[in-house]
Amino acid sequence: MTPSTLLHSVLREPQRMERLTAEQWNALIRVARVEMLMGTIGMLSTGMHVPDKARLLLDEAAAIASVRQNAARYEVQRMVEALTPTGMPVILMKGSAYLMADLPPCPGRNIGDLDIMVPFDRLSEAEAALKRHGWQSIKAKGTYDDSYYREWMHELPPLAHETRGGVIDLHHTILPRTARLTPRPERMLANAIPTNCGAYIMAPAEMLLHSATHLAYDGDLQGGARNLWDIDRLVRHFAEQPDFWDDLKSAATAHELTSPLARALRLSHRLYGTPSPAALRGKPDLIDRLALRKLRGHDRYGAPTTPISNFILFLRGHWLRMPLPMLTRHLLTKWRARRAEARQAGRENDQ
Amino acid sequence: MRLRIGPAIFDIRSPFGGAIASLRHLYRDYPQGMPDEIYDFTVAALPTTPWRRWFRPSIRLQADFTVEEAVPVALRHALLAFEMGVNMQMALGYRRDIILHAASAARDDRAVVIVGDSGSGKSTLSALLSWSAGWRHCGDELALIGLAGDYSLTPYPRPIGLKNQSIPVMRERVSADRFGPRLEGTMKGTVQHLLPPVDAIQAMDRPARPALIVSPHFTAGASPEIRRMTQSEAYLRLSVASTNQLTLGEPGFDALIRLIRSVPAYDITYGTSEEGLQLVEKLWGDVE
Incomplete structure (x- = not known):
């Protein structure tokens, strides 16, 4: 068992925590911190007999997660206040949706930036309303980074609040505009479900689909253990509804996301035994193998042990994000900017 | 090596043997060892790049809690690098007090x-x-x-x-x-x-x-x-x-x-x- 698989097995079967040696605890704590799951296992350990020091560290992480969740709730409320006058529907995404709808991934989960989605044609209106309420873009207008987000991405440059520092990622869809797949945000908006706080959450099938797409199609599976844990919790919860798997299948087809969904279901099945119809999961492939290597590849200090797999996944993440000529142009521009910055810094040092 | 300062146990490691030896000596009055304890934080002082272990040796920190823009430290200042690493764990990761x-x-x-x-x-x-x-x-x-x-x-x-x-x-x-x-x-x-x-x-x-x-x-x-x-x-x-x-x-x-x-x-x-x-x-x- 590697330190990573120890974490996966503890998530599957929290009772295992009552039988760990100090050495195993040390490895588990390192990997759980790297994967941002320390608060989660802290909550799962409630009422269990664990060594005093482990109890201290687990409770500490769980307490911090709960303070952060309070802060995240507050940010959601301020955001809703800012956007309510516009009358547009606002969908909470990922962590903040689980939080406001009190879904099973929530206990102990670390909730960072506030991700929201609004209709594409009301994006600038939403941005203007947030700016009136103190959120500021962290990228200067007219710079390359600013237009990179606006022209190519599925979200605007991050908006940080001027006094509280909380960050909102304002989305209009769930994948970059340059990505090879193009989901249909208008369907997500049409199916969205209102919550008490005034914002919406996605319907179960689409919420899961978003989580799956984010994991399997956007990026390099960094933090994958946590994202797959979200998926496991959501699947087990939603599958109690009779039509869930049918809804999921038709949603995946409508959004052209059957393949990322299949991969996410395969991986969470492997890690956490997440139940799902075999037909939806499809067949494992080379990317699955690399992904599993990365997900299982931490040493007892939490450091990665599979650099080659990780690098291939990094390349794949970029490859999926944009066509090759565009990617080349992007990397070249970023490289030039860094070089100019270094030269500037050199000049200042000489003075 | 393991080292306890007040309420926190640190697991400290580095391929630079001399740096660990000077740390052991500086902290000779503090509890060390403790192989069977659950420790609080890990701090590693690694070469900035593989060749920096030998050529103009310099240290980067790898730890439970780190900041992105951490500056490399020259090997002759290794004690300060460890100190930075240990402080960073407390400042960013210690939440009991x-x-x-x-x-x-x-x-x-x-x-x-x-x-x-x-x-x-x-x-x-x-x-x-x-x-x-x-x-x-x-x-x-x-x-x-x-x-x-x-x-x-x-x-x-x-x-x-x-x-x-x-x-x-x-x-x-x-x-x-x-x-x-x-x-x-x-x-x-x-x-x-x-x-x-x-x-x-x-x-x-x-x-x-x-x-x-x-x-x-x-x-x-x-x-x-x-x-x-x-x-x-x-x-x-x-x-x-x-x-x-x-x-x-x-x-x-x-x-x-x-x-x-x-x-x-x-x-x-x-x-x-x-x-x-x-x-x-x-x-x-x-x-x-």
């Missing part, structure tokens, strides 16, 4: 908390208190204030990081074997560590109760002066000096409010170390 960027010392298990910016004189003042005035050293950089009702202070008595002019001040008073190696040309100038008295390290599990807060302002030639802070001023100073109070939410706020309501806080200005000591003793006499 309020962490103040402050020195502290105790007498009869009642403590003075010395809060101030880097360079204000808090390390020197705390070194003088423990080595010249018989106080129990509880830490020169981080003070841990409990979240429970009695806001008690948990000692975190790391070796004192003396800088520049304060080094000769202490060399006059303390025997040479209590000093670490002299580190020249660091970001803060010359740095040399001073080990606290052995008694203070052995008593590091005994909490103390804060009774006085002072904010030192050492200005060469200034005449001694004492000014009492208002409670709101004291709250602001301590909150700003804390790495984690705001992230602790309501319990952090409540604990700090309890502290400043019960413990008086003063600005003290002085021109010589002796005057500084005298001012602290005078204020201590008032709270006793």
Whole structure:
């Protein structure tokens, strides 16, 4: 068992925590911190007999997660206040949706930036309303980074609040505009479900689909253990509804996301035994193998042990994000900017 | 190697054997080993790039909690790299108490908390208190204030990081074997560590109760002066000096409010170390 698989097995079967040696605890704590799951296992350990020091560290992480969740709730409320006058529907995404709808991934989960989605044609209106309420873009207008987000991405440059520092990622869809797949945000908006706080959450099938797409199609599976844990919790919860798997299948087809969904279901099945119809999961492939290597590849200090797999996944993440000529142009521009910055810094040092 | 400072056990490793050896020596009075314990934080000092292990050796930190823009440190300053790593774990990852960027010392298990910016004189003042005035050293950089009702202070008595002019001040008073190696040309100038008295390290599990807060302002030639802070001023100073109070939410706020309501806080200005000591003793006499 590697330190990573120890974490996966503890998530599957929290009772295992009552039988760990100090050495195993040390490895588990390192990997759980790297994967941002320390608060989660802290909550799962409630009422269990664990060594005093482990109890201290687990409770500490769980307490911090709960303070952060309070802060995240507050940010959601301020955001809703800012956007309510516009009358547009606002969908909470990922962590903040689980939080406001009190879904099973929530206990102990670390909730960072506030991700929201609004209709594409009301994006600038939403941005203007947030700016009136103190959120500021962290990228200067007219710079390359600013237009990179606006022209190519599925979200605007991050908006940080001027006094509280909380960050909102304002989305209009769930994948970059340059990505090879193009989901249909208008369907997500049409199916969205209102919550008490005034914002919406996605319907179960689409919420899961978003989580799956984010994991399997956007990026390099960094933090994958946590994202797959979200998926496991959501699947087990939603599958109690009779039509869930049918809804999921038709949603995946409508959004052209059957393949990322299949991969996410395969991986969470492997890690956490997440139940799902075999037909939806499809067949494992080379990317699955690399992904599993990365997900299982931490040493007892939490450091990665599979650099080659990780690098291939990094390349794949970029490859999926944009066509090759565009990617080349992007990397070249970023490289030039860094070089100019270094030269500037050199000049200042000489003075 | 494993090392315990106050409430936290650190697992420290590095391929640079000499760096580990000098760390072991500097921390010789502290608990080490502890192979069967669950530790709090891991800190590794690794070569910046593989060839930097041999060629112009330089260190980057890998740890449970890190910041992105951490600067590499030259191998000859390895002790400072470890210190940075250990401090970073406490500042970013330790959430059991309020962490103040402050020195502290105790007498009869009642403590003075010395809060101030880097360079204000808090390390020197705390070194003088423990080595010249018989106080129990509880830490020169981080003070841990409990979240429970009695806001008690948990000692975190790391070796004192003396800088520049304060080094000769202490060399006059303390025997040479209590000093670490002299580190020249660091970001803060010359740095040399001073080990606290052995008694203070052995008593590091005994909490103390804060009774006085002072904010030192050492200005060469200034005449001694004492000014009492208002409670709101004291709250602001301590909150700003804390790495984690705001992230602790309501319990952090409540604990700090309890502290400043019960413990008086003063600005003290002085021109010589002796005057500084005298001012602290005078204020201590008032709270006793």
